[in-house]
Amino acid sequence: MVILSAHITHKRVLMADIERLGREEPSELLRTLSRLPGVRECAVLATCNRVELYTVTDDGAATRRALEDMINSLLPFDARSDLVLFLDDRESVHHILKVASGLDSMVLGEDQIQGQVREAFELAEKEGCIGPVLSIVFRKAISVGKKVRAETGVNKGCVSIGSTAVELAESKLGSLKDKNILIIGAGQMATLIARHLVGKEPRTVFVSNRTYSKAVELAWALNGRAIRFDSLKNHLIQSDVVLCATSATHILLTRERVQEAMKGRPGNRGLMIIDVSFPRNVAADVAEVAGVQLYDIDGLRGKSEENLLRRKAEVRAAEKIIIQELESLDARIREMRADELISQLYIKFEQIKEREVRKALNRIAAGNETVDKVLEDFASSLTYKFLFEPTAALKEASREGDLDRLSAVGEMFNVEGVSFVSKNSPSKITHESSR
Ligand SMILES: NC(=O)c1ccc[n+]([C@@H]2O[C@H](COP(=O)([O-])OP(=O)(O)OC[C@H]3O[C@@H](n4cnc5c(N)ncnc54)[C@H](OP(=O)(O)O)[C@@H]3O)[C@@H](O)[C@H]2O)c1
Incomplete structure (x- = not known):
């Protein structure tokens, strides 16, 4: 039994190709995977920047070939090239631990991937593709x-x-609680900003955009209010925070415009303007207007780069936790290779025990023999039956000079006092008591 996984991620593959693969339904990919030769268990982790196929297989070589064919049928490049990363056993497990921790993400440490790993597991479980190995x-x-x-x-x-x-x-x-927020723009960046406003409980979010219908769409998603681009001034007066994100190549908020809006504001209520546009949409001298705090993309970049460096400094600590957890998990997985054999052995010997117990109880019930005699026979019969097959196998190994097998059985049953001369020496069995 081996774990074998294939990884198509933003690290090696174009996003367009990942998207193409991402269009395949994960449940369909799961069904295809589960039919590959040797596959016992499988799971698919598909996000916008990775598609990872995990399998547990009885035939690593056959599954690998079939995985390559499967990927080749879905993507315009050769899965045998180094665009696809194939990992097995410990490396595969190490990888998913890193992925779930956000260490393999485009944005280091991002949280979303944690939920995506959980969803991948739940889907595979629902489709009946998870067994004991992928479960742990x-x-x-x-x-x-x-x-x-x-x-x-x-x-x-x-x-x-x-x-x-x-x-x-x-x-x-x-806090942004009870604040009025004005978003200018309704494109990708404005939408990202809007996403981060969720749960901040502002009083009102106004969305203003050159194309009004897009403002309506974004405002609807935010439970906010769309406003016409030409009525910006009225809403500037009411806002506490302005977040500006458009691709306009000219200044949208001039010093005069902001100054005028500030005049219309009650008391000395301040205004914060954050311009994430490049080129800037808010004139630099707006910062000189009394009561206005202006931040531009350079300041924000500095802050996010500083945070990224801080995150990078934590990678070593994160890796340490991952390696510790990997050690115990890896040991458990290796141990699991014996689970099926152990369980079959228990089933087999339970059946022998039940037959012998029934025979013994019948003899006791008949009352012709003493209980001591029945118990004695019962124990002997059990011992004989437990050791019948191993005895035959040991004799055969001995005849064939297979001393390693004899040694292994001696070790397994913790038998002391019998040693075997190594494989490279002439076959010889010695018994310490006879020396
Ligand atoms: N996306 C990012 O990851 C990212 C990161 C950092 C900074 N930025 C900056 O954020 C700004 C917006 O980028 P984006 O990715 O959101 O672009 P986008 O998805 O293409 O959206 C562009 C937005 O700008 C508006 N717009 C374009 N030309 C305009 C004009 N002449 N007057 C008024 N509005 C106009 C568009 O309005 P319509 O709906 O009417 O077209 C739309 O709302 C850019 O300056 C970009 O450099 C983006």
Whole structure:
């Protein structure tokens, strides 16, 4: 039994190819995997930047060939090239522990992957593809991911511009609760920012965009209010935070425009403006308007790079936890290779025991013999039956000069006093008591 996995990830493959593979339904991939030769268990981890196929197989070579064919039928490159990473046993397990901990992610330490590993496991379980090996591997990966995040800072501090922008506003204002927030733009970046506002409980989120329908869409997702691009001024007056993210190549918020909005504000309520656009959409001299705090993308980049460096410094601590957990998991998996044999041995000897017990009870019930005699016969018969096949096998090994087998059995039953001359010496069995 071996664990064999294939990894198509952002580290080696173009995102477009990963997307192409990602369009395959994971449950369909699971069904295909489960039909490959030798495969006993399987799981598929598919996210936007990785597709990983995990198998437990009785025939590593045949499964590997079939996996390559399967990947070749889905992707426009040769799975035998080094674009696809194949791992087995300990390396495979080490990899999934790292993945679940966020160490293999595009954004180091990101949290989303933890849930994606759990979902991959649950889907494979639902499809009946999980057995004892992948069960302990995936459960361990999920728990190690949690442990790494709880005990290290590998996921601490925002590293994306969107999350850093929201984190900055939150840290400067204490909280975004009950604040009015204005998002300018409704493209990719504005959507990312919006995603990080979820759960922050602002009073209102206004979304303003050149194309009004897109503002409506984003506002709807945020439970906010779409506003027309030409009525920005009124909403600037009402806002506490402005997050600007458009691809306009000109200035949208000039000093005059902001100054005017500040005049219309009650009391000395401040305004924070975060411009993540490049080129900038907010004039640099807006920072000189009284009551305005202006941050641009350079400041945000600095903060997210600083956080990324902090996360990188935690990788060693995270790896240490992973290696510790890997040791015990790997030992358990190797031990599991004997599980089936052990369980078959128990079933076999339980059946012998039951037959012998029944025979003994019948003899006692007949009352013709003493209980001592029946018990004596019962124990002898049991011993004889337990040792019948091993005895025959040992005699055969001895005849064939297979001293390693004799040695192994001696060790297994912890028999002392009998030793065997090594395989390379003339076959000779010695008994210490006869020396
Ligand atoms: N995406 C990122 O990861 C990322 C990271 C850091 C910084 N940024 C910066 O964030 C800004 C937005 O990027 P994005 O990825 O969100 O782009 P995007 O998905 O292409 O969206 C562009 C947005 O800008 C608006 N826009 C374009 N031209 C405009 C104009 N002349 N006047 C007013 N609005 C205009 C678009 O409005 P319509 O809907 O009307 O087209 C849309 O809302 C860029 O300056 C980019 O450099 C992006």
